[in-house]
Amino acid sequence: MKPFLKTALAATLIALSSAFSASAEQIKVGFSPEAYPPFYSQDSSGNWGGWEVDIANAICGEAKLDCVLTPIPWDGLIPALKTKKIDAIMNSMSITDERKKEIDFSDKYYNTPTAVIGAKDQKFDATPEGLKDKTMGVQVSTVHAAYAKKHFTEAAEIKEYQTQDEANQDLAAGRIDATQADSIALDAFLKSDEGKACCDLKGYVAPDLEVLGPGVGAGVRQGDTELKNKINAAIKAIRANGKYAEITKKYFDFDIFGDESQSN
Numbered sequence: 001m002k003p004f005l006k007t008a009l010a011a012t013l014i015a016l017s018s019a020f021s022a023s024a025e026q027i028k029v030g031f032s033p034e035a036y037p038p039f040y041s042q043d044s045s046g047n048w049g050g051w052e053v054d055i056a057n058a059i060c061g062e063a064k065l066d067c068v069l070t071p072i073p074w075d076g077l078i079p080a081l082k083t084k085k086i087d088a089i090m091n092s093m094s095i096t097d098e099r100k101k102e103i104d105f106s107d108k109y110y111n112t113p114t115a116v117i118g119a120k121d122q123k124f125d126a127t128p129e130g131l132k133d134k135t136m137g138v139q140v141s142t143v144h145a146a147y148a149k150k151h152f153t154e155a156a157e158i159k160e161y162q163t164q165d166e167a168n169q170d171l172a173a174g175r176i177d178a179t180q181a182d183s184i185a186l187d188a189f190l191k192s193d194e195g196k197a198c199c200d201l202k203g204y205v206a207p208d209l210e211v212l213g214p215g216v217g218a219g220v221r222q223g224d225t226e227l228k229n230k231i232n233a234a235i236k237a238i239r240a241n242g243k244y245a246e247i248t249k250k251y252f253d254f255d256i257f258g259d260e261s262q263s264n
Contacts, residue, residue: 024064024065024066025064025065025066026065026066026067026068027065027066027067027068027087027088027227028067028068028070028085028086028087028088029056029060029067029068029069029070029086029087029088029089029090030070030071030072030077030080030081030085030086030088030089030090030091030219031048031069031070031071031072031077031089031090031091032071032072032073032074032077032091032163033048033071033072033073034074034163034164034165035165036050036092036164036165036185037050037185037188038050038051038184038185038188038251038252039051039052039053039092039184039185040052040053040091048069050251051247051248051250051251051252052090052091052092053069054247054250055090055109055110055238055244055247056069056090058234058238058243058244058247059090059109059218059231059234059235059238060234062233062234062237062238062243063230063231063233063234065230067088070085070086072085072086073162074091074139074140074141074142074162074163075140075141075162077089077091077093077219078099078102078103078219081103081219081220081221082102082103082221084221087220087221087224087227088218088219088220088227088231089103089218089219089220090218090219092182092185092216093105093216093217093219094142094143094212094213094215094216095108095213095214095215095216095217096143096146096210096211096212096213097210097213098146099219102222103219103220103221103222104219104220104221104222104223104224104228105217105218105219105220105228106217106218106220106228106231106232106235107217107231107232107235107236108214108215108216108217108257108258109215109216109217109218109235109257110215110216110256110257110258111214111215111216111256111257111258111259112182112183112184112256112258113182113183113204113205114143114144114147114180114181114182114183114204114205114212115180115181115182115183115186115187115201115202115203115204115205116131116136116178116179116180116201116202116203116204116205117171117178117179117186117189117190117199117200117201117202118134118171118177118178118179118199118200118202119171119174119177119178119198119199120198120199120200122134122177124177124178124202125202125203126180126202126203126204126205127203127206128151128152128154128155128156129155130202130203131152131155131156131177131178132155132156133155133156134155134156134157134177134178135156135157135159135175135176135177135178136148136152136156136157136158136159136176136177136178136179136180137159137160137161137166137167137170137171137176137178137179137180138158138159138160138161138167138179138180138181139160139161139162139163139164139167139181140160140161140162142181143211143212143213144180144181144182145158145160146211147180147205147208147211147212148180150208150211151205151206151208156177156178159176164179164181164185167179167181168189168194168195171198171199172194172195172197172198172199174198178202180205183204184252184256186201187201215258218231239257244257
């Protein structure tokens with residue numbers, strides 16, 4: 001991974017590329033320091049990598065930005081952006097009208113379906129009828145929590161977790177019946193030894209553009225048009241020059257960008 005990003009924590013510092021311009025604008029990019037493979041994962045040395053880290057590297061390099069990857073708990077990301085503790089968020093944050101009341105977004109840089117997984121020994125689907133009398137785990141302050149509360153509350157008990165990994169662990173332990181999240185992230189769990197043993201895909205939720213949004217974008221402060229434009233131009237450039245596809249092929253056998261018409 002070409003290290004345009006470095007973490008703010010000393011244990012996870014990544015050296016700047018020697019080719020990187022000394023005059024590059026420095027911005028702090030917030031992310032939640034939790035495993036969310038294949039988008040974010042931490043190696044034995046404490047360094048963060050994954051598809052989204054690589055894409056952020058490419059965007060920052062294209063935009064000539066010196067980006068510092070800054071760990072902040074998920075539910076503190078938007079407050080940190082608004083109070084200028086960070087300058088951008090790149091952490092699989094879906095673009096939604098509700099979040100746009102507080103922050104702005106770049107164009108999307110990926111969009112994948114929302115899935116529900118559950119215990120192998122239970123037969124149900126990703127509908128209110130299928131989830132009747134079930135307990136569903138979701139990560140707090142996510143579009144998945146909002147979707148579950150809107151569509152499944154009358155049928156299922158909704159239990160919120162600080163991280164998706166905690167929901168996955170409770171599902172594997174039999175403490176909940178299902179969990180909802182991005183299909184790619186849940187697929188990574190299902191391919192793990194623990195996931196293979198306990199669980200399977202129950203289906204994909206019905207579309208709700210109002211809640212789930214058109215995809216994932218970089219969060220920026222309202223009014224920070226200059227940074228937003230730089231990120232948008234960089235996203236378009238890496239899509240056009242093949243860098244996006246090159247990175248994606250390392251993690252997926254398909255283009256996760258989604259419908260070209262659903263950009264911001």
